[in-house]
Amino acid sequence: MIERIKEIWQYRYMIASLVRRELRGRYKGSVLGFLWTFINPLCQVVVYTIVFSVIMRSNLDKFYMFAVTGMIPWLFFDGSMRVGVGCVRFQGDMINKIYFPREVLPIACCTTNFVNMLFGFIIVFIALFVSGLGVNAIALAFLPLIMLIQYVMVLGFTMIVSSVNVYFKDLEHIVNVIMMMWIYLTPILYPITIVPEKLLWLFKLNPMTFVIESYHSVLYWKNPPTINILAYSSAGAIVVFLAGVLVFSRLEPNFAEEL
Amino acid sequence: MEKQYSIQVKDAEKYFKLYRDKSRELKERILFRSRNKYEKRYVLRGISFDIKPGESVGLIGRNGCGKSTTLKLLTRILRPNSGEVVVNGRVSSLIELGAGFHPDMSGRENIYINASIFGLKRSDVDKRIDDIIKFSELEEVIDNPVRTYSSGMYMRLGFSVAINVDADVLLIDEILAVGDVNFQRKCFDRLREVKANGTTIVIVSHDMNQLYDLCDRMIWIEEGLIREDGEAHTVGEHYLQMMEEERLARG
Numbered sequence: 100m101i102e103r104i105k106e107i108w109q110y111r112y113m114i115a116s117l118v119r120r121e122l123r124g125r126y127k128g129s130v131l132g133f134l135w136t137f138i139n140p141l142c143q144v145v146v147y148t149i150v151f152s153v154i155m156r157s158n159l160d161k162f163y164m165f166a167v168t169g170m171i172p173w174l175f176f177d178g179s180m181r182v183g184v185g186c187v188r189f190q191g192d193m194i195n196k197i198y199f200p201r202e203v204l205p206i207a208c209c210t211t212n213f214v215n216m217l218f219g220f221i222i223v224f225i226a227l228f229v230s231g232l233g234v235n236a237i238a239l240a241f242l243p244l245i246m247l248i249q250y251v252m253v254l255g256f257t258m259i260v261s262s263v264n265v266y267f268k269d270l271e272h273i274v275n276v277i278m279m280m281w282i283y284l285t286p287i288l289y290p291i292t293i294v295p296e297k298l299l300w301l302f303k304l305n306p307m308t309f310v311i312e313s314y315h316s317v318l319y320w321k322n323p324p325t326i327n328i329l330a331y332s333s334a335g336a337i338v339v340f341l342a343g344v345l346v347f348s349r350l351e352p353n354f355a356e357e358l
Numbered sequence: 359m360e361k362q363y364s365i366q367v368k369d370a371e372k373y374f375k376l377y378r379d380k381s382r383e384l385k386e387r388i389l390f391r392s393r394n395k396y397e398k399r400y401v402l403r404g405i406s407f408d409i410k411p412g413e414s415v416g417l418i419g420r421n422g423c424g425k426s427t428t429l430k431l432l433t434r435i436l437r438p439n440s441g442e443v444v445v446n447g448r449v450s451s452l453i454e455l456g457a458g459f460h461p462d463m464s465g466r467e468n469i470y471i472n473a474s475i476f477g478l479k480r481s482d483v484d485k486r487i488d489d490i491i492k493f494s495e496l497e498e499v500i501d502n503p504v505r506t507y508s509s510g511m512y513m514r515l516g517f518s519v520a521i522n523v524d525a526d527v528l529l530i531d532e533i534l535a536v537g538d539v540n541f542q543r544k545c546f547d548r549l550r551e552v553k554a555n556g557t558t559i560v561i562v563s564h565d566m567n568q569l570y571d572l573c574d575r576m577i578w579i580e581e582g583l584i585r586e587d588g589e590a591h592t593v594g595e596h597y598l599q600m601m602e603e604e605r606l607a608r609g
Contacts, residue, residue, distance in 0.1 A: 109477055110477060112474040112477065112478060112479045112480065113474040113475050113477070115474070115480075116470055116471045116474040116480075117471070117474075120460050120463065120467075120471055123463075124460055124462055124463060127462045127463070192457060192458075193457050193458045193475075194435070195435065195454075196435070196453060196454035196457035196458075197433070197435070197451065197453075197454070197457050197458065197475055198433045198434040198435050198449065198451070199475055352437045353437075355430075355435050355436055356374065356375075356436070
């Protein structure tokens with residue numbers, strides 16, 4: 100295990116260059132280029148804001164800020180899952196030809212989406228000030244920790260789906276369906292307080308609930324997250340991550356033969 | 359295992375699963391369960407050898423004897439089903455050149471990406487980039503996207519990166535079809551230099567002259583087992599002799 104981590108560390112330059120390739124390569128040739136990194140999340144936020152504050156009215160003050168502060172982190176998760184599910188399979192060419200620790204692929208995929216989220220946070224912070232909501236420095240100090248927790252959790256999920264997908268290709272389609280439902284089973288576009296009592300267990304089983312709650316707490320409510328929320332989200336992150344490592348290391352030795 | 363060896367292979371076995379008729383869909387999997395049975399097709403039936411640092415070894419044998427599989431075990435792309443394979447130091451492989459190239463990015467950017475796959479950091483590449491570009495003879499097009507390259511240019515770029523990463527172990531599989539005659543000669547000269555610098559080299563080839571030129575030792579693999587392992591010319595002669603006899607017998 101320690102050997103493995105050391106080895107992955109040796110390959111950090113590969114991760115960095117894959118991330119760079121992904122960030123720059125994705126929009127290469129398009130007219131607006133890198134601007135798409137901002138336009139994409141912005142449009143999503145606009146759509147959800149219109150639906151939930153104009154059509155299905157929410158009584159939260161400055162609802163669009165509630166939506167933005169939950170959506171941007173969610174898009175990190177969403178992007179990592181949808182792209183990550185194929186990140187090993189679509190690199191079959193490379194896996195068959197060169198050796199590198201296979202973990203590099205899901206790590207690079209998550210990191211790419213993480214960097215995209217950081218860019219998205221530029222929008223979040225601009226919006227926080229423009230809307231007059233402002234920030235609370237003490238609450239904000241928790242933001243890096245929350246991001247770290249989310250990164251670990253997202254990486255765990257990505258490792259699971261990317262490795263299973265090598266053997267079970269239907270997963271690509273299943274992940275799309277699941278992600279479509281998952282967004283509504285996470286309190287992103289509504290506060291958890293309006294969830295009916297009898298459904299609450301489902302939300303508590305969902306590790307993303309606590310992550311999104313932390314973001315809302317720090318950015319929208321401007322309070323440091325409660326110990327409970329932090330404890331639940333870290334525990335969720337660790338469990339998912341360990342599951343990811345376990346599944347990936349079991350399936351990884353035969354990647355080259357399957358692809 | 360001790361570090362006095364650069365490569366150690368011990369009783370390595372490798373088989374591939376051969377499905378008679380692999381059913382992919384759920385319906386078929388349930389209806390025809392017997393079709394999911396597979397045969398093990400052994401490619402390597404337990405081979406062992408040690409290679410010391412600085413040795414250069416040629417792997418020979420007829421098509422399908424397991425040479426390339428052995429090389430893939432050494433790169434760790436494949437894992438043995440049983441036995442052990444240990445390689446010490448940084449490995450560079452000239453097996454599939456240019457794997458991981460991004461077609462829309464320039465040759466220069468791809469050099470950075472490709473070198474990072476061999477574990478080089480950006481500042482190390484900065485130091486070598488001029489040598490790499492010069493070796494590839496692609497100075498004029500290096501800032502164009504690689505999708506505009508011919509296949510020969512593509513290979514040249516891949517070769518230039520792989521040979522310039524200062525590996526401890528260099529694995530080569532039938533690469534010397536790279537570029538034109540002059541470029542091939544240049545590659546060969548470079549390989550000799552690399553060898554003189556003490557890099558361990560394992561090479562798979564059918565060109566005996568190339569092998570004699572580069573290798574001190576040869577390992578002859580026959581049906582997944584080592585038939586002979588020893589001084590390059592001795593093993594080479596025996597191998598050619600057998601092939602010749604076979605050709606005559608077939609008549």
